[in-house]
Amino acid sequence: MKMIKTSLAMVTVFAMGLSTSALATGDAEKGQEIAAGVCAGCHGVDGNSIIPSFPSLAGQHSEYLLKQLMEFKADENGTAVRNNAAMTPMVAELSKADMENLAAFYASQERAPGKVSDNNDLVAMGKILYHGGNIENGVPACASCHGPTGAGIPPRYPAVAGQHADYTLAQLDSFNTGERTNDSKVMQQVLIRMSGAEKRAVSAYIQGMR
Ligand code: HEC
Ligand code: HEC
The missing domain is CATH 1.10.760.10 (Cytochrome c-like domain)
Structure with a gap:
């Protein structure tokens, strides 16, 4: 029984590795859990935000997403590389692994087409x-x-x-x-x-x- 479980887990990891080979090392499923609880209100359940001042994250490269999350996080002196009043508290409690998982989740989502301006x-x-x-x-x-x-x-x-x-x-x-x-x-x-x-x-x- 134990053997079967282990090999199933390995197959899952292998399959995920194939579909997300272009992504960083994060676990998209774990990222989705945090996203649903903390981020969805502003960035949408699947990373397509419906509020024009909040960016859509779906389909963005994981490397860029991870960089932004790390740079929103303030150091011991309260200084961040990228400053935003909405995002600073959002990343305060996130570990690097959480950020990698979130980046993997949003990168795996599909960006919905934006509205074409009639101007x-x-x-x-x-x-x-x-x-x-x-x-x-x-x-x-x-x-x-x-x-x-x-x-x-x-x-x-x-x-x-x-x-x-x-x-x-x-x-x-x-x-x-x-x-x-x-x-x-x-x-x-x-x-x-x-x-x-x-x-x-x-x-x-x-x-x-x-
Ligand atoms: C209260 C609303 C709100 C919540 C909740 C929120 N965000 Fe944001 N997020 C924003 C806003 C506003 C910006 C744009 C910041 C700016 O203008 O620089 C942003 C920007 C970002 C960016 C940068 C996007 C880019 O294209 O550069 C990332 C990545 C991001 N948020 C991830 C998250 C994650 C992950 C969570 C949950 C842990 C989260 N956000 C929760 C409002 C929110
Ligand atoms: C020489 C390369 C280069 C050129 C040319 C360039 N960009 Fe960028 N752009 C960047 C880089 C690098 C970043 C990411 C900065 C970071 O890591 O936060 C960026 C970020 C951005 C962002 C922020 C994305 C987000 O989600 O927050 C926007 C918007 C953008 N560029 C629009 C433009 C537009 C419009 C033009 C043309 C007028 C342009 N860029 C030309 C290199 C370039």
Whole structure:
């Protein structure tokens, strides 16, 4: 009996290893338990948030998710690398293993397609910028780091496709003002020359990407 149980467990681990080979070492099932109890209210049961100011996490790379969770966590002096009043208390009690499990869970979920904006001019401007940048003011193409479909390039570059425009715009603004600084100044350099209209346009385009 004991033998059978052990081999079943091994098969399960092996099967999970296959389906999640691209992910970090976390246990998605354990992550789901924490997510259902603590995170679902804001980020949705499956990581697709329905509130535009709360980011969707479904389908995001586990490496990026883990990095964010670790950086939201304050050290003994109360200093965090990424500061947010909603997220700081959420990660305070999480261990590194909890964070790995949560990252594995959200990475295993599918991102629901975002709503395509009906402001065609705005979306068209965003599309040009996303794929080609702006030669005149030197804004680089977002696609070169976040990928042509917005799927991101793990481990460093997050997926952006389908994300709420409100959340995306808020992040662009906070990189721009230097409030969010966990990007090694990469995004800050991107945004230095970008106009407000360009930020709104690219955020609207990203929401409709799939
Ligand atoms: C009260 C609402 C709330 C709850 C509950 C909450 N979050 Fe968040 N979360 C937010 C907000 C708001 C942001 C955006 C922070 C910002 O603007 O920098 C965020 C951002 C994040 C991000 C960064 C996403 C990105 O694309 O960079 C991750 C990862 C995350 N949350 C994970 C979690 C996990 C895991 C839990 C449960 C342990 C959780 N959150 C619980 C509100 C919440
Ligand atoms: C040279 C590479 C590079 C380019 C070009 C670039 N990005 Fe980024 N971007 C990054 C990196 C790296 C991060 C992750 C920072 C971190 O680890 O927290 C990021 C993060 C982001 C985020 C935050 C995602 C989240 O879930 O919170 C958004 C939104 C974003 N980029 C949008 C854009 C847009 C729009 C453009 C084009 C105007 C762009 N990026 C161009 C490298 C790049």
